[in-house]
Structure formats: structure tokens, C-alpha cells
Amino acid sequence: MFKENHQNNQESFFNTTLAMDDRIRAKLMKSWAPVFYENVFCQIDEKPFAVLYGTTGNTNFPVNILISLEYIKHMKDIPDAELIDAYYFDYLVNYAVGLKTLGEKHLSARTLYYFRQRIYQYCIANPGGDDLLFGQFINLLKSFAKKAGINLDEQRMDTTMFMSNIKKAGRLALAFDVLVKAIKAIPEAQLPESLAKVLESGFKTEILFKAKSNENESKLAQLLALGKDALNVLKTLPDGAANDEIRVLERFLNEQSKTDENGKVIPKANKEITSDSLQSAYDEDATYRRKSNIAQSGYVLEIAETCSKENPFQLITDYTVETNNTSDVEIIQNRLPEIKGNTGCKDMYVDGGFHSPNVLDVAQKENIDLHLTDMSGTEPNKKLPLTDYKIDEQSNKILECPNQQEPLRADVKNGQTTAHFSISACDSCPLKNECHAKKQKKDYVVRISLKAVSASRERAKVKEYKKENTSKRAGIEGSNSALKRKGLEKLQVRGKTKSSVVCGLKVAAQNIKRFTRFILGGYKPKKPNNRILVPIPG
Numbered sequence: 419m420f421k422e423n424h425q426n427n428q429e430s431f432f433n434t435t436l437a438m439d440d441r442i443r444a445k446l447m448k449s450w451a452p453v454f455y456e457n458v459f460c461q462i463d464e465k466p467f468a469v470l471y472g473t474t475g476n477t478n479f480p481v482n483i484l485i486s487l488e489y490i491k492h493m494k495d496i497p498d499a500e501l502i503d504a505y506y507f508d509y510l511v512n513y514a515v516g517l518k519t520l521g522e523k524h525l526s527a528r529t530l531y532y533f534r535q536r537i538y539q540y541c542i543a544n545p546g547g548d549d550l551l552f553g554q555f556i557n558l559l560k561s562f563a564k565k566a567g568i569n570l571d572e573q574r575m576d577t578t579m580f581m582s583n584i585k586k587a588g589r590l591a592l593a594f595d596v597l598v599k600a601i602k603a604i605p606e607a608q609l610p611e612s613l614a615k616v617l618e619s620g621f622k623t624e625i626l627f628k629a630k631s632n633e634n635e636s637k638l639a640q641l642l643a644l645g646k647d648a649l650n651v652l653k654t655l656p657d658g659a660a661n662d663e664i665r666v667l668e669r670f671l672n673e674q675s676k677t678d679e680n681g682k683v684i685p686k687a688n689k690e691i692t693s694d695s696l697q698s699a700y701d702e703d704a705t706y707r708r709k710s711n712i713a714q715s716g717y718v719l720e721i722a723e724t725c726s727k728e729n730p731f732q733l734i735t736d737y738t739v740e741t742n743n744t745s746d747v748e749i750i751q752n753r754l755p756e757i758k759g760n761t762g763c764k765d766m767y768v769d770g771g772f773h774s775p776n777v778l779d780v781a782q783k784e785n786i787d788l789h790l791t792d793m794s795g796t797e798p799n800k801k802l803p804l805t806d807y808k809i810d811e812q813s814n815k816i817l818e819c820p821n822q823q824e825p826l827r828a829d830v831k832n833g834q835t836t837a838h839f840s841i842s843a844c845d846s847c848p849l850k851n852e853c854h855a856k857k858q859k860k861d862y863v864v865r866i867s868l869k870a871v872s873a874s875r876e877r878a879k880v881k882e883y884k885k886e887n888t889s890k891r892a893g894i895e896g897s898n899s900a901l902k903r904k905g906l907e908k909l910q911v912r913g914k915t916k917s918s919v920v921c922g923l924k925v926a927a928q929n930i931k932r933f934t935r936f937i938l939g940g941y942k943p944k945k946p947n948n949r950i951l952v953p954i955p956g
Contacts, residue, residue, distance in 0.1 A: 420471035422464045423480030426455075426516030433518040434509060446513070453934045454514040459486045461561050466550050470536040479525065484533045485554065486515045487525075492920075492927035495904045502527055534919070541915045551922045552737075556760050558926060559733060562933045568733050569726040573757065574767040574891045577749060578898040579709060579742045581716035581908045582917050584698035589674065589685070590634055591626060593641040595699035600648040600667045603660040613648055635685060642675045642683045670696050693743040703914040705741040717914060718742040719906065719921050720749045722757055723897055725767060725890045731932050731941050734897065735761050737925045739918040746771040751780050758784040765789060767891040775869060778876070789887045790880045802852045804866060804874035809835065814868055819855075821847050826861060835871060837864045900928060 435443060446452070462482040471478050490511060491501045504511045505525055512520055537550065563570055587595065601613050615621055625637055649667050652660045673695040675683050697704040697715035704716050722736040736757045740749060750772045757763050763786055770792035781788040808818035815828045816837035823844075825837035844855055844862040855862040880887070901924055909920050935941060 419473060419475050419477050420468040421477040423482050423516075425480070426459070430518055430522070432522075434520060435513070435518055446510075448938070449510055450934050450938065451510040451513040453937045454486070454490075454930065455516060457561065457565070457933065457937070458489060458558065458930055459483075459514060459516050461558060462486065462554060463557060466548070466553060470533075470540060470550075479529050479533070480523075481533075483515045483517075483523075483525075484530065485551075487511075487530070488923050489927050489930055490514065492904060492924045493931055498527060498530065502530070537919055538915055541919065549922075551919060551926070555737075555922060555926045555929075559735060559761075559929060562733055562929060563724075566730060566733075566933060566936050568724055568729050568731075570724055570733075570735060570761040571764040572724065572726040572767070572890070573722050573735055573761070573763045573765070574725045574894045575720065575722040575736075575750060575753070575772065576769070576891075576894045576898060577718050577720045577746055577771075578902070578906075579707065579712070579714045579716060579718050580902070580906050580917075581714060582698075582701050582704055582912045583908065583910050584701045584704060584715065584912060586715065587698070589688075589691075590638055590641070592696070592699065593638055593645065593670070593674065594622065594625060596667055596670045596696070597641055597645050597648060599699045600645065600652060600660075600663045603663040604648065604651050604655070608651060608654070610647070610651065613644060613651070616644060638674075638685045639683065642671065642685060645671055646683050666696065666699060666702060669702075670699075694741070698912070701912040703741060703917075704912075705743040707742040709742075714742065716742055717917050718744060718749075719901070720753060721894070721897060721901075721925060722753070722763075722766070723894055725893060727890075730943070731936050732893065732897075733929050733932065734925050735763070737922060739914060739921050741914065747774040747777055750777055754780050754784050754786060758786060767791070767887055769891060773876070775872065778872070789883065789890070790876065791884065791888045791891050792880060801854050802849060803878075804854075804871055805878045807864075807866075809871060814871060816864060816866075819864070820853070821849050823847070825864075830868070833869070834865050834867045836866075838862070839864070897928065901925070904928075 435446065438446065459482055462485055464481040467481045487501060487505060490504070491498070494501075494504075496504070502525065505515075507520065509520060512518070512522070517523060540550065562568065585591075597616060601609070601616055604613070625641065645667055649664065649671065652664050652667070671683070673691065674686055676686055678684055693706045695706070696702065697706055706713070706715050707718075708714075717739050718741070720736070720738050720740070721734050723734045724732045736753055738749065738753060746768075750768065751774075754766070754777075757766075765787045766781065767789045768791070770790060772788075773790055778788060802820050806820035807816055809816055814830050814835045816825055816835055817828070818824055819837070819839060821843075823839055825839050828835070828837040830836070839855060839862045841857070841861055844850060844853070844857070847853065853864070854866060855864045904924055904927070906921070906924060909917055911917060911920055
């Protein structure tokens with residue numbers, strides 16, 4: 419049964435703080451624990467978590483303590499065993515979670531695990547619904563920003579790839595893992611001798627470690643054939659007995675193999691394997707991506723954070739986890755409306771990977787100015803830049819060519835802007851060989867797609883403000899690095915749902931650490947720019 423925790427508001431007669439020496443108490447009040455207690459623990463809204471519990475039975479362990487402990491775990495990047503010990507014996511941790519007496523409230527590791535399980539199950543049962551942990555993240559963000567005077571108008575965004583708790587495996591190792599998982603689900607009485615041999619230690623050594631490079635394809639074919647045999651056996655089991663194993667094995671065989679005219683299972687060519695194919699027998703959501711010469715199986719984390727130079731420090735304002743073959747363009751299209759609604763962002767600084775006409779449309783709709791450090795694609799160089807043409811910003815009509823000639827007539831239709839020029843003007847033009855104009859019987863005509871016009875304007879804007887945009891966006895790389903140093907590089911969980919939950923806790927922990935450091939005076943105050951520019955004579 420759900421019950422909110424207000425015990426921290428009641429003064430305890432056995433409060434350890436009261437028995438402390440004044441000097442020790444003063445040192446305690448200058449530590450991180452009171453900052454966490456007042457600005458994190460006391461700000462946690464427990465009511466949304468009532469959906470995780472029933473209406474009868476024993477009352478739940480306090481939700482605000484459990485969430486606070488999760489934040490502390492990722493702030494310190496410690497395992498559960500160390501977290502439980504800290505809860506029992508570290509007074510700073512006790513004070514931070516509203517307990518003023520050591521040993522006041524018992525917590526078993528299983529209680530922590532059950533709470534996480536409830537969170538995971540709720541996320542799976544409510545895809546696209548209210549995210550309980552994201553809601554707490556936004557509440558803390560707004561509270562921190564208000565107390566620290568953080569300007570949320572200017573933000574930057576980036577993505578970074580990470581792995582779940584899976585190993586990097588080639589096709590042969592993956593085929594073996596999938597096969598073993600399937601065979602272990604078959605009762606011993608129904609297990610054929612040909613499949614039973616797979617579980618012997620010598621089989622793995624022979625298949626994976628003694629295989630020569632020219633034998634890989636034949637050994638893969640052998641494993642695929644055994645996989646088909648295992649699938650046939652699994653399908654004879656009672657309904658529900660091996661649904662997970664059947665689903666994984668069936669998917670793997672469909673993605674990795676095909677049947678020849680004789681009904682024999684043969685491996686597909688490497689180029690036929692898609693990026694969303696199965697990457698692990700134990701993580702069905704992970705995908706494959708190669709980015710900047712780095713190949714990885716797993717997921718991608720998007721974060722946005724403030725970047726105003728007037729801010730004493732920056733706060734992360736948004737996060738989401740997607741399969742790592744999801745493009746940056748798709749991610750930013752989905753997140754901009756969320757970021758606008760949660761923080762009121764006005765300016766967003768991103769790199770060229772986020773550029774797309776559709777992204778610009780979404781940004782315009784949300785009244786967000788998008789600042790690019792560069793643009794994807796190659797810049798046309800055989801013709802004059804489109805920005806050399808004088809084109810009306812509103813109507814997109816061509817008003818003047820690069821040689822300052824006005825068109826005989828101009829029009830915009832069918833997704834392009836068109837202008838006609840006299841033959842006499844164009845024939846004698848010094849820019850004739852570089853111009854976009856094409857000669858017709860009666861005149862010269864210039865036809866430019868509106869998409870190209872828009873892209874040329876964006877490219878010119880990028881060049882003009884490249885230094886400033888790059889300067890404001892660059893800092894987010896440090897945030898990605900900080901998250902990876904705290905365990906993001908490879909999580910200890912599998913699956914998109916669990917990865918999303920853990921990433922959310924890590925991101926919130928980063929904000930808590932930054933805010934705590936600010937309150938404790940860890941950031942040097944920024945000096946105002948009062949320089950007076952003196953003109954140089956001559």
C-alpha cells in the first residue's frame with residue numbers, strides 16, 4: 419500500500435546531530451549532505467509513484483529515500499553492496515536521505531531491486547506515457563535553475579553511443595550464443611543427441627577458438643542448421659514454455675540465413691545484414707552503428723544542456739535513449755517540442771549531423787532559433803553561390819543576378835524560383851560560365867529549387883557565426899565524457915527500457931553534482947567583461 423514519507427519533518431529525540439561537538443556539526447553543515455537533503459530529497463514528489471503500489475497490504479518503503487539512494491549511487495558510481503553499506507553506516511548519506519539517526523530504518527537489497535523492477539515494468543506497460551523518473555528530473559532542473567539563476571533560453575544538444583551489458587561478438591559467436599540459449603530451453607528428455615553436443619565444452623572450443631578464417635562460413639552454416647533443428651524442437655513444446663527462445667532464434671535465422679533451392683540453410687552475405695539485426699542473444703533492442711570510424715552495438719543517448727556564458731554553471735535540460743541506428747535528425751525532431759515545453763528554450767546549438775529541412779521546420783514551429791556549427795553534405799562549387807543572387811526573403815523571387823541585372827520576369831512555383839534574363843545581358847556577362855542561367859530561344863532562364871535556396875542561406879549563416887556557434891556547442895562534449903566516466907560507456911543492464919532508466923538516473927546525478935558544487939562555492943564567479951576598447955591612432 420502506498421504512503422508518502424513525512425518522517426523527516428518530525429524531530430527525533432535520538433537525533434545524532436544534536437549530540438555532536440559544535441565543530442563537527444559545523445563541518446557537517448558545510449558538506450554535500452544538507453545541500454542534497456534540502457534541494458533533492460525534500461523536492462522529490464512521491465505521489466506519481468503511487469501507481470507502482472496497491473491499495474492494501476503493508477505500506478511501501480519511502481519512495482523519496484529509494485530515489486535519493488539511486489541518485490547517490492550514480493553520483494558516486496558505486497555498486498549496490500557499497501550503496502547499502504553507505505546507507506547503514508555513512509552518516510552523510512543518512513542525513514542526505516532525511517534520517518538523522520544511524521540504523522533508524524532497515525533497508526534490504528531486495529527492497530531496492532523490487533523498486534527498480536516496478537519502475538521497469540511500469541515503463542514497459544506505459545510506452546510513451548508519463549515517465550516517472552523524467553518527471554522528477556524536470557522538477558529538480560527547474561528548482562536548481564531558479565535557485566542558481568540559470569538561464570534556460572540558450573541550449574546545446576549532442577548524442578553519444580554506449581553499450582548495454584553485452585559483449586562485442588562476430589556472427590559466429592552470436593550464432594553460438596543464440597543456439598545455446600535455445601538448447602537450454604529444451605527439456606533433457608526431448609533433447610536430440612546432435613543438439614546436446616553443443617553444450618559440451620569441447621564444441622565451443624572447436625567452433626569458436628580453433629576455427630580458421632577460411633572456415634568461418636562453413637562453421638556458421640553448421641550453427642544455423644543446428645539452430646533450425648532446435649527451432650523445430652522448441653515449437654513442439656507446450657505454448658508458453660519457450661516463447662522468448664523461439665522469438666529470438668526465429669528472428670536470428672530470418673536475419674542471418676536463407677534457404678537454397680535444396681532446402682539447405684546457408685548464411686547471408688555480410689552486406690545483406692541490416693543495422694537493426696540482432697546484436698546479442700540477451701538484448702533484443704540493441705542495434706549496430708558505425709560513426710566516425712567507431713563501430714558499436716547498443717544505444718545512443720541524447721542530452722541537451724544550457725550554454726549561456728552568463729550562467730555560473732550549466733545544467734542538463736533533456737535526455738532520451740534510442741537504438742544507436744536512430745539518426746540525429748530523427749532524435750532532434752522528436753525532442754525539440756519536449757524541450758520547448760519543459761524549459762522554454764529559444765536558441766539551440768547543434769553540429770551538422772542535426773541539419774535537415776524538416777528539423778528547421780520543427781524549430782521554426784517551436785520558435786527556436788537553430789544554430790549550426792556546420793552542415794551535412796558537400797557545398798556546391800561549380801557554380802556561383804546562390805547567396806550571390808538577390809532573392810526576396812519573403813516571396814523567394816529572384817530580384818537581381820550576381821552581375822546586378824534585373825530579370826525580365828520572375829516567378830515561384832512547383833518548388834522552385836525562376837527568373838528570365840535578356841540574351842544580350844547574359845551573352846556579354848563576365849560570369850556567364852559560372853552562372854546557373856541556361857540559354858533558351860528567346861532568353862536565358864535561371865531555375866533554383868527552394869530547398870537549395872534555403873540551404874544556401876543556412877550555409878551562409880553557418881559561416882558567418884561559425885566561431886560563436888562552435889564555442890557554445892563544444893562544452894557538451896565534456897558532459898558526454900563525464901557521463902561515460904561514471905559508467906555510461908557500458909551499462910550493467912540490458913534492453914532499451916532499463917538503459918533509459920539508468921541513463922536518466924546518471925543524467926540527474928550529474929545535475930545534482932553540479933548544483934551541489936555551486937552551492938558549496940566550487941565554481942569561481944565569472945568576471946564581467948568590462949574591457950574598454952581604445953582606438954589605435956593612424
